[in-house]
Amino acid sequence: MRVLVVGSGGREHALVWKIAQSKLVDKIFCAPGNGGIAKLAECVEISTEDIEGLMNFAKKEKIDLTVVGPEAPLAKGIVDEFENYKLKIFGPNKEAAQIEASKIFAKQLMKKYDIPTADFEIFDSSSAAKKYVEKKGIPCVIKADGLAGGKGVIVAKTFKEAQDAISVMMEDKIFGKAAERIIIEDYLEGQEASIIVITDSKKVIPFLTSQDHKRIFDDDKGANTGGMGAYSPTPIITRELFDEILKKIIYKIINALAKEGFLYKGALYAGIILTKDGPKVLEFNARFGDPEIQVILPLLNSDLFEAMLAVAYNNLSKFLNYGILQWDKRTCVCVVCAARGYPGNYEKDKEIFGLDEVSKMKDIFVFHAGTKIKKEAGKIKYLTNGGRVLGITGLGINLKDAIDKTYEAVKKIHFEGMHYRKDIGQKALKFLN
Numbered sequence: 001m002r003v004l005v006v007g008s009g010g011r012e013h014a015l016v017w018k019i020a021q022s023k024l025v026d027k028i029f030c031a032p033g034n035g036g037i038a039k040l041a042e043c044v045e046i047s048t049e050d051i052e053g054l055m056n057f058a059k060k061e062k063i064d065l066t067v068v069g070p071e072a073p074l075a076k077g078i079v080d081e082f083e084n085y086k087l088k089i090f091g092p093n094k095e096a097a098q099i100e101a102s103k104i105f106a107k108q109l110m111k112k113y114d115i116p117t118a119d120f121e122i123f124d125s126s127s128a129a130k131k132y133v134e135k136k137g138i139p140c141v142i143k144a145d146g147l148a149g150g151k152g153v154i155v156a157k158t159f160k161e162a163q164d165a166i167s168v169m170m171e172d173k174i175f176g177k178a179a180e181r182i183i184i185e186d187y188l189e190g191q192e193a194s195i196i197v198i199t200d201s202k203k204v205i206p207f208l209t210s211q212d213h214k215r216i217f218d219d220d221k222g223a224n225t226g227g228m229g230a231y232s233p234t235p236i237i238t239r240e241l242f243d244e245i246l247k248k249i250i251y252k253i254i255n256a257l258a259k260e261g262f263l264y265k266g267a268l269y270a271g272i273i274l275t276k277d278g279p280k281v282l283e284f285n286a287r288f289g290d291p292e293i294q295v296i297l298p299l300l301n302s303d304l305f306e307a308m309l310a311v312a313y314n315n316l317s318k319f320l321n322y323g324i325l326q327w328d329k330r331t332c333v334c335v336v337c338a339a340r341g342y343p344g345n346y347e348k349d350k351e352i353f354g355l356d357e358v359s360k361m362k363d364i365f366v367f368h369a370g371t372k373i374k375k376e377a378g379k380i381k382y383l384t385n386g387g388r389v390l391g392i393t394g395l396g397i398n399l400k401d402a403i404d405k406t407y408e409a410v411k412k413i414h415f416e417g418m419h420y421r422k423d424i425g426q427k428a429l430k431f432l433n
């Protein structure tokens with residue numbers, strides 16, 4: 001079969017890597033892809049948001065399944081357009097993707113169907129929002145309603161931070177229409193975990209649990225990022241807790257969406273916080289988490305592509321009849337190497353060294369995110385081309401072993417200005433001891 005993967009990050013490299021292992025797959029294209037993906041797939045220069053261009057390509061190349069990585073094309077309705085032309089595609093349609101594309105939609109749905117989440121209020125004026133913060137107090141969390149490239153959530157620990165966040169979103173309009181309305185919600189305390197499932201809206205297949213590290217610096221300090229590293233599975237989610245999360249959150253939201261007339265198909269990601277009152281939802285995403293999927297897929301022994309195909313054909317229950325997903329018992333860790341400046345303005349075009357050496361290491365995978373290839377005098381060089389540049393991912397017999405192996409590999413990689421967290425997985429190690 002012929003597959004088109006849409007996206008250019010570490011998530012898409014991990015997806016392409018796993019899909020390439022399927023016996024069913026003959027050829028993979030990736031639009032637009034990156035330097036690492038180019039080794040496994042034919043990269044085509046079509047932007048992730050050029051839906052017409054992607055559709056024409058899928059028709060011309062007789063693509064059997066298109067897999068959408070990032071949220072923006074989903075929110076723009078890529079799935080609806082493809083399905084109108086009977087093109088098979090993995091991902092939720094525009095209405096269902098609102099679960100990520102509109103925080104207000106998600107929060108109202110959770111409230112209506114009694115899915116545990118922080119209390120919140122919605123605002124369409126900055127003055128009302130600022131007055132509310134003064135009355136309610138801090139800390140609080142300020143969220144732009146729409147998609148803001150992962151930057152639309154601000155945890156305000158002082159009144160000034162809260163007022164500034166409201167001003168930049170609603171008065172300076174740095175996110176444009178995405179922050180015409182905002183949410184202010186209660187700040188919740190606890191460890192966070194990521195729960196990812198795939199569903200055809202009737203059947204749900206859970207993936208292994210994982211934990212992301214969102215802040216740029218060690219000890220969860222500094223600005224929020226797309227994710228600086230992850231590990232899977234996470235010991236903070238016990239079997240009982242996992243079942244509780246599936247029952248009280250995952251199945252409930254998929255059923256809630258269906259009751260409202262939105263059939264959710266594709267990957268669903270729940271960012272969960274474990275509070276003293278039980279697990280609560282921080283956010284839903286309409287896609288696989290990144291870097292979470294980079295630590296989940298190396299542990300998957302089953303054919304991901306076959307499961308995705310079943311989702312696209314609405315027959316996940318049939319897929320389930322002959323076997324659920326099989327998982328490796330080891331632990332996987334990913335450390336993200338980022339460019340200087342990330343998550344703000346970052347440097348590009350720095351040569352990356354050490355990739356050859358790391359590629360020879362056992363149980364280490366390098367997923368490229370912001371990289372590109374430069375050919376010079378017949379030689380291939382890899383250059384940085386994004387904020388998150390590489391996800392160095394390693395398997396170990398336990399968490400400690402996986403951390404040690406992964407950092408051994410990270411130390412062999414170098415580019416000017418490279419930044420990475422030194423404490424990926426450490427919170428979980430402390431939890432285990």
Ligand code: GLY
Nearest residue numbers: 226227289290291
């Ligand atoms: N790692 C968080 C996300 O994918 O949104």
